[in-house]
Amino acid sequence: MSSEIERRGLMLVLSSPSGAGKTTLARKLMDSDSAVTMSVSATTRSPRKGEEEGKDYFFVSPSMFVEMEKSGAFLEHALVFDNRYGTPREPVMLALAKGRDVLFDIDWQGTQQLRQQAGDDLVSIFVLPPSHEELERRLRARAQDSEDVVAARMARASNEISHWAEYDYVVINDDLESTLDKIKTILAAERMKRGRQTGIHAFAAKLTS
Ligand code: 5GP
Numbered sequence: 774m775s776s777e778i779e780r781r782g783l784m785l786v787l788s789s790p791s792g793a794g795k796t797t798l799a800r801k802l803m804d805s806d807s808a809v810t811m812s813v814s815a816t817t818r819s820p821r822k823g824e825e826e827g828k829d830y831f832f833v834s835p836s837m838f839v840e841m842e843k844s845g846a847f848l849e850h851a852l853v854f855d856n857r858y859g860t861p862r863e864p865v866m867l868a869l870a871k872g873r874d875v876l877f878d879i880d881w882q883g884t885q886q887l888r889q890q891a892g893d894d895l896v897s898i899f900v901l902p903p904s905h906e907e908l909e910r911r912l913r914a915r916a917q918d919s920e921d922v923v924a925a926r927m928a929r930a931s932n933e934i935s936h937w938a939e940y941d942y943v944v945i946n947d948d949l950e951s952t953l954d955k956i957k958t959i960l961a962a963e964r965m966k967r968g969r970q971t972g973i974h975a976f977a978a979k980l981t982s
Contacts, residue, residue: 779972782869786877789900790930792912794946810868812877818856849886881936896963899940903947
């Protein structure tokens with residue numbers, strides 16, 4: 774069966790301003806596709822209500838973050854909203870070596886760093902909110918952050934959005950299910966790229982022998 778053809782795992786990045794629905798999309802994609810591993814970042818920010826250690830983030834102290842950074846434990850790292858975030862290198866490398874795809878919920882700074890390291894193995898998607906009003910509504914609906922945090926995030930959202938053109942794909946999240954379908958379509962097509970199907974040479978050779 775063609776689905777058994779060996780292929781190289783890819784790195785799928787989802788970026789968006791906070792409040793565009795990316796975290797929900799990432800979770801839904803993980804639930805629907807067993808070949809995808811989520812990269813769990815380390816962060817110096819405090820956990821929000823309901824967030825779990827090791828599932829949503831590894832919550833680390835600023836000094837621990839610096840230790841990790843110095844020891845080369847991060848594939849990429851960045852300062853976002855006064856907090857530091859980094860992608861632990863080892864789990865990503867292990868997953869890719871097993872031919873699994875790895876999903877990243879990281880910002881534009883991290884995406885640029887991964888692009889430099891991973892080149893063609895990286896597939897990046899920028900998720901845009903349907904409108905300014907909807908973005909603000911979604912940020913307020915979270916109600917976990919104080920007014921000034923919401924205001925600061927709205928201001929920074931425009932900075933994040935200004936990087937959309939650096940991404941391979943751009944999707945507008947006006948409806949969660951149809952946006953999820955679009956992301957699944959992108960992933961399905963990227964998996965079929967000739968260069969990623971490392972087992973296709975042998976398969977094709979058998980067909981013609
Ligand atoms: P939040 O604090 O709302 O979970 O995330 C804030 C922002 O940091 C989001 O845009 C998220 O994508 C980004 N982020 C989360 N983890 C990482 C990471 O490991 N590296 C980078 N560069 N950005 C991250």
